[in-house]
Amino acid sequence: xxxxxxxxxxxxxxxxxxxxxxxxxxxxxxxxxxxxxxxxxxxxxxxxxxxxxxxxxxxxxxxxxxxxxxxxxxxxxxxxxxxxxxxxxxxxxxxxxxxxxxxxxxxxxxxxxxxxxxxxxxxxxxxxxxxxxxxxxxxxxxxxxxxxxxxxxxxxxxxxxxxxxxxxxxxxxxxxxxxxxxxxxxxxxxxxxxxxxxxxxxxxxxxxxxxxxxxxxxxxxxxxxxxxxxxxxxxxxxxxxxxxxxxxxxxxxxxxxxxxxxxxxxxxxxxxxxxxxxxxxxxxxxxxxxxxxxxxxxxxxxxxxxxxxxxxxxxxxxxxxxxxxxx
Numbered sequence: 001x002x003x004x005x006x007x008x009x010x011x012x013x014x015x016x017x018x019x020x021x022x023x024x025x026x027x028x029x030x031x032x033x034x035x036x037x038x039x040x041x042x043x044x045x046x047x048x049x050x051x052x053x054x055x056x057x058x059x060x061x062x063x064x065x066x067x068x069x070x071x072x073x074x075x076x077x078x079x080x081x082x083x084x085x086x087x088x089x090x091x092x093x094x095x096x097x098x099x100x101x102x103x104x105x106x107x108x109x110x111x112x113x114x115x116x117x118x119x120x121x122x123x124x125x126x127x128x129x130x131x132x133x134x135x136x137x138x139x140x141x142x143x144x145x146x147x148x149x150x151x152x153x154x155x156x157x158x159x160x161x162x163x164x165x166x167x168x169x170x171x172x173x174x175x176x177x178x179x180x181x182x183x184x185x186x187x188x189x190x191x192x193x194x195x196x197x198x199x200x201x202x203x204x205x206x207x208x209x210x211x212x213x214x215x216x217x218x219x220x221x222x223x224x225x226x227x228x229x230x231x232x233x234x235x236x237x238x239x240x241x242x243x244x245x246x247x248x249x250x251x252x253x254x255x256x257x258x259x260x261x262x263x264x265x266x267x268x269x270x271x272x273x274x275x276x277x278x279x280x281x282x283x284x285x286x287x288x289x290x291x292x293x294x295x296x297x298x299x300x301x302x303x304x305x306x307x308x309x310x311x312x313x314x315x316x317x318x319x320x321x322x323x324x325x326x327x
Contacts, residue, residue, distance in 0.1 A: 025053060025061035029245065031087035032070040032080070040275060041089050041144050041237060042066045044268030048239075048260045055256040060249075062087065081137040083244030091146055091237050093174055101132040102238075103310055104319045108180045109300045111234040111323070114148055118269075120326050121236050125319065130238075139241045141261035144268045147276060148231040152215055153207025154200055157291050158228040161185055161298050170196050170208040176310055180232065183302045193218070200224050209233070216279035221288050228291040230299055239264075 031049075033042050042064055049062030070076050070085055073094045080088040095102040104110065111117040120126060121143040130140030151158055151169065158164060164186040171177040173190040181188035189205050199205045200223045207224045209232070215221050239261055246254060284290055311317055 024058070026059045028061045028063050029086040029241075030070070031062050031064045031089065032068075032076040032085050033064060033066045033089045034068040034073055034076075035066060035089075037066045039066070040268050040271035043271055044144060044264045045087070045089060045239065047267045048264035051260040051263055052256055055260060056253060060253060060256070080240060080242045083242045085242065086245040087141075087239065087241050089144065089237060089239050092235050093172060095133075095238070096174070096176065098136055099129075099132050100313075100316065101129045101319070103176070104316055104323065105129065106176065106233075106235050107310065107320070108176075108232045108303050108306060109296070110320065113231070114145070114234055116326065117145075117234045117236060120323050122265075123326070125322055125326070128319075133238075133240055134243065137243045139243055139246045141239045141241055141258065142265050144237040144239065144265065145272045146235050146237045147211030147213065147272065148229075149209050149211055149233040149235070150227065150229045150231055151207060151209045152220065152224045152227040154203075154224045155206050155226070157226045157289050158230070159291055159294060161302065167206040168204075170199065170205050176306065177233075179306050179309060180303065183306050184299065185302075196220060197223060212276045212279040212283065216283055221283050221286060225287070226289050226291070227283065228294060230294055230296060232299065 029049075029052075031045050033039070033045065035041050045062060045064050049064070053061045068076075071079065073090045076085060076088050077090060077094060077098070079085040092102045092106050096106055105117070105121065111120065121129075126143055130143075133140040151164070153167060153169070155167065156163060161184055164184050166185075166187070168187045168189055169181050170191045171181055171188045173192075178188040178190060189199075191199060191205070196205070196208050197219055200207060200220065207226075208220060210218070210220070215227065221227070241257065246257075249257065307320070311320055
């Protein structure tokens with residue numbers, strides 16, 4: 001589909017959203033999400049919309065287009081930069097080549113735990129990364145959770161790096177993630193998410209890596225019965241607004257957007273924690289062998305060449321140090 005046609009379709013969808021909700025609000029902001037309806041990020045933006053409507057006395061509302069209705073993440077990012085889409089909820093990964101600062105929280109083992117990630121992203125470092133979106137026609141509003149990603153496979157329990165040697169793992173289509181798996185002694189196979197189940201089932205790959213809810217809802221646990229909580233990636237998700245849309249708002253409306261976005265974060269985290277707990281219980285009850293007690297130190301030490309390759313400027317090196325120093 002060419003860009004002109006895509007833009008036209010997005011504009012039509014956006015116009016439809018305004019028509020549906022115009023009677024309730026003076027202006028409806030169009031927000032995109034690749035996740036399905038009911039997913040924690042989708043519900044968090046809906047909650048933000050309710051708070052925004054209340055704060056602005058009905059002047060501003062939000063319509064969430066879930067399930068990639070407005071395009072996959074690469075397309076939705078471009079449309080948000082152009083102002084066709086007003087808001088976008090995206091993983092930080094797709095921004096790595098656009099906003100250099102987003103590479104740092106995407107690094108393997110940069111966060112010691114989900115709690116550590118919260119402390120970093122809720123503080124001055126997180127705000128610094130949000131501010132870095134502005135020169136790219138976007139306004140960073142808030143960070144959501146994407147869970148911690150761990151390895152699972154069909155062959156054997158992974159209790160050390162030696163168990164990874166020679167195994168083939170699907171990774172997201174990212175050079176950094178390919179290099180991460182290679183540094184651990186395994187073979188990385190970039191592959192679209194929808195192809196993973198059959199690839200494991202037929203032996204094209206041995207496994208993949210993801211969080212509890214994705215491992216559950218994808219059905220991957222049915223064909224990959226070994227799951228190891230190494231938590232190599234704890235990559236946040238981000239909610240951004242088009243700079244074009246932002247500049248069209250009054251200072252009071254901009255503040256209401258920022259306040260509502262921040263207030264939606266605990267809503268999202270609460271929903272995420274519940275979904276994660278449900279998925280974990282379901283998987284453990286299914287008979288999957290879960291390895292929870294693992295020494296991460298050798299895994300972390302193996303990431304030095306990855307950091308050397310991607311953390312090149314003094315600014316990024318300083319950010320890594322500050323994150324590691326955060327309690």
